[in-house]
Amino acid sequence: MEHCAFTADARSPCDPSIAYSHFDTCKQTHQQPLLAWRERVGHIIDVLPSRADLEKPFHAAIDRYTVGDATFTDCRSDAMLLDRSLARISTDSIRDYAFHVFLQGGVNDVAVRSSSSRDNTLAAGSILALHMGQPVRMQRSACRVATIFVPGALVGETFPDPEAIHGRLIENTTPLTQLIVEHVTALSRDIPDMSAHAAGSAIHASTQLLVSAFGKQAQLSGNARAAARAAMFGRVRRYIQMHLRQEDLSPETVLQALQLPRQTLYRLFQHEGGLGAYIRHLRLREAADELVQRPDLTVTDIAFGLGFKSSSDFTRAFRRAYDMAPQDFRALTGKTFYAQPRVSHSAQVAISA
Numbered sequence: 001m002e003h004c005a006f007t008a009d010a011r012s013p014c015d016p017s018i019a020y021s022h023f024d025t026c027k028q029t030h031q032q033p034l035l036a037w038r039e040r041v042g043h044i045i046d047v048l049p050s051r052a053d054l055e056k057p058f059h060a061a062i063d064r065y066t067v068g069d070a071t072f073t074d075c076r077s078d079a080m081l082l083d084r085s086l087a088r089i090s091t092d093s094i095r096d097y098a099f100h101v102f103l104q105g106g107v108n109d110v111a112v113r114s115s116s117s118r119d120n121t122l123a124a125g126s127i128l129a130l131h132m133g134q135p136v137r138m139q140r141s142a143c144r145v146a147t148i149f150v151p152g153a154l155v156g157e158t159f160p161d162p163e164a165i166h167g168r169l170i171e172n173t174t175p176l177t178q179l180i181v182e183h184v185t186a187l188s189r190d191i192p193d194m195s196a197h198a199a200g201s202a203i204h205a206s207t208q209l210l211v212s213a214f215g216k217q218a219q220l221s222g223n224a225r226a227a228a229r230a231a232m233f234g235r236v237r238r239y240i241q242m243h244l245r246q247e248d249l250s251p252e253t254v255l256q257a258l259q260l261p262r263q264t265l266y267r268l269f270q271h272e273g274g275l276g277a278y279i280r281h282l283r284l285r286e287a288a289d290e291l292v293q294r295p296d297l298t299v300t301d302i303a304f305g306l307g308f309k310s311s312s313d314f315t316r317a318f319r320r321a322y323d324m325a326p327q328d329f330r331a332l333t334g335k336t337f338y339a340q341p342r343v344s345h346s347a348q349v350a351i352s353a
Contacts, residue, residue: 011063017196019066025059034058034080044094048081065191067200070207071149074188076104083137086322090292090333095133096149097165099210101184102126105143112136112167127177129214131166134285135322146184150207158215158230161237164272165214176216180209218271232260233268240279244286247307251275283307284321287314291330299326 010022028036037060038047060077100107106126112134130136131152155162170177187202194202239258243249254275255262265275272278283306290302297305303314318326 011192013065013192013194013199015194015196015199018191018194018199019064021064022062024061026061033060037077037080044088044092045082045084046088048083053080065199067196067203069151070200070203072187072191072199072203072206073147073149074144075147076144077140078142079140081137081139084132084135085137086135086288087329087332089133089135090288095131096151097155097162098130098132099148099150099207100128100130101146101148101181101210102128103144103146103181103185103188105141105145107138107140107143109139110136110167110169111138126172127170127180127210127213129165129168129170129210131163134163134166136167146188148184148203148206148210154207155211158211159218161233164218168214168217168271170213170217174213176209176213180206180213183209229268232264236260236265236268236275240282244279244282245305245307247304247309249279249307251279280317281321284318287318287326288322288329291326292333295330299330302326 010024012022013020023040025033025036031039032054034047034049034054037058038049041047058078058080060075060080062073062075062077064071064073066072107128110128128138152162155165159165172178172181183202183206187206191199191202236254236258239254240249243253251265251274254260255265258265269275269278272281287302287306290297290305291299294302299315300311303311306314308314308317315325315327318324318329322329324332
């Protein structure tokens with residue numbers, strides 16, 4: 001089994017105004033290490049161990065620093081399977097964005113929807129962006145990963161639809177990504193000795209670099225052409241949101257209404273699996289919210305209200321996307337949505353665990 005080069009000692013900041021926490025499985029002698037880790041992070045993301053995993057040695061440690069509304073974590077861990085499901089998301093209020101920079105090891109089999117799995121392996125120095133309001137499952141190898149959590153407003157400065165950044169991957173192959181890795185590595189090393197002001201500035205600078213890198217990848221930043229592309233994306237997104245509940249909404253009706261070149265429109269939504277997949281995804285996300293928040297509506301009411309042709313079509317699409325029928329999802333979340341407290345921003349240690 002691979003192991004990271006752990007440095008498990010706590011690295012408390014010299015400035016007491018930086019909120020700090022440290023967790024190390026080596027210090028949890030009363031519990032099996034992987035189960036202790038799962039318990040630590042389970043209020044936000046699930047660790048899914050196999051029986052074989054529980055029989056192996058396991059080690060993980062994390063340092064977490066919070067300055068204002070930004071959080072930086074430095075995590076070292078052995079391999080694990082992580083899952084943040086739609087049911088889990090429905091029980092908390094965490095909707096920030098997480099940028100994972102892998103300094104050692106990496107991640108593969110990143111699935112942002114049940115029907116959309118990316119099997120490529122991210123090597124050390126690669127970067128993964130996630131929106132905490134959307135499902136994800138990923139297999140992490142033994143790794144060291146630094147993660148920055150930021151509010152959506154900052155991402156929205158570059159992405160007209162910030163949620164579209166979810167699941168995007170960047171390899172460390174450009175001068176900009178190399179600069180990001182160097183900057184984040186230095187931040188991890190130096191943050192214990194920084195003032196709160198210096199740490200906040202460094203985290204903000206890292207965030208600007210990360211958002212810039214993903215903006216360039218999506219061709220939404222950098223020049224006048226990119227600005228036009230971003231404006232076009234925003235126009236299409238607004239039209240779809242406005243007509244989401246109309247049964248006849250489709251790529252063809254969007255093309256006819258907005259009079260955009262077909263190939264240009266399709267390229268805008270290539271990362272989403274196409275414009276049709278993007279529309280379906282938004283409808284299913286809205287349906288999931290209504291299943292939890294509108295118990296007065298039947299599944300059939302929700303299906304027709306969001307433009308699905310029948311209740312059975314909706315059920316099949318929902319099952320493909322979320323691995324359960326809408327009735328089962330409502331029953332599951334109905335038990336947890338009202339019984340569990342909402343998790344605050346301060347609990348964000350988990351996703352980088």
